[in-house]
Amino acid sequence: MQVCIIVATDKEAEIIKGIAGLNLIISGIGSENSKKAVDCAAAKGFTHIISFGTAGGLSPRLKKGDVVIPEQIFGYKEEKAISVDSLWHKQIVALLKNPSFTLNTDCLLSVKDVVLEPAQKKRLYLETGCVCLDMESYFIACACSEKRMSFLSIRAISDTYAMKIPDWLPLCIESCGKFLPYLFxxxxxxxxxxxxxLICISDGFFKAKKSLRYVISRIYSSFPDRALSR
Structure with missing residues (x-):
């Protein structure tokens, strides 16, 4: 069991930066970058993949910082969901049992376009039943399925269903995942x-970052091979 963590952006990579022994690939944003990251991980001999980072909330029940480790991943307008490795999922969820820690295992939705408006989030929630969304997990899961690699997604909510994202903000992140501070x-x-x-989004990212660092602190010791790979 050789575990590799795939994140989309350098800001998500910073969440676990400095934790010795984590295998990490920064994929960039979207479907094609996600598939290439899995190809890279497979070429390096990794057998287990975690799609890791932040997510947008679709369910009104989810708050900033809540963690979602879904049992199934949906792609928007895709016919079938992909199930994660059930045994590995149970193991990770068991490691995170804590009365003061909010953990959700409902379905996640991956989309190809950035969702900015609360009305869009509400529509997707009613249409799919998924509790949160990202732009990578489904595509990583598909690539893992093709290569018979085990897969999990671990996401923390950075923006809730009611939060609006300025339309220019996604332009401040390159497709390779690099944040552009000068453009911001x-x-x-x-x-x-x-x-x-922006203050609300920053607060959401801070809470998501805190939750994800807690998750890693609880689960990374269960990874047999933890040599750092970037």
Missing amino acids: IKELIKHPFHIKE
């Missing part, structure tokens, strides 16, 4: 009225 500052100067939304 430029856009913020042009859109100062978005400061309230």
Whole structure:
């Protein structure tokens, strides 16, 4: 059992930066980058993959910082869901049992386009029943299934179903996953009225980061091979 963690962005990589012995690949955003990351992991001999990072909430029950480790992953407008490795899922969930820790195992939805508006999130929730969304897990799961690799997704909520994301914010992250601070500052100067939304998003990322670091601290000792690979 050789475990590799795949994150989409450098900001998500920073969440677990400094934790010795974690195998980590920064994939970039979206379906094609996700598949390439699995190819890379397979070429390096990894057998178990975790799609790791933040997610947007679709269910009104989920708060910022809540963790979702879904049993099934859906792709938007895809016919079939993909189930995660059930035995591995049970093992990881058991390691995280804590009365003060909110953990959800309901379905996750992966989309190809950024979802910005609360109305979009509500529609997706009613249409699919999935509790949260990202842009990578389903595509990573598909690639893992083709290669007979075990797969899990571990996500923490950074923006809830009611939060609006400024339309320019996703443009500040390159497709390779690199955050562009100069572009962020430029856009913020042009859109100062978005400061309230940005403060809320920043708070959500902080809470998601805290939860994900807790998750890693609880589960990484169960990984037999923890040599760092970037």
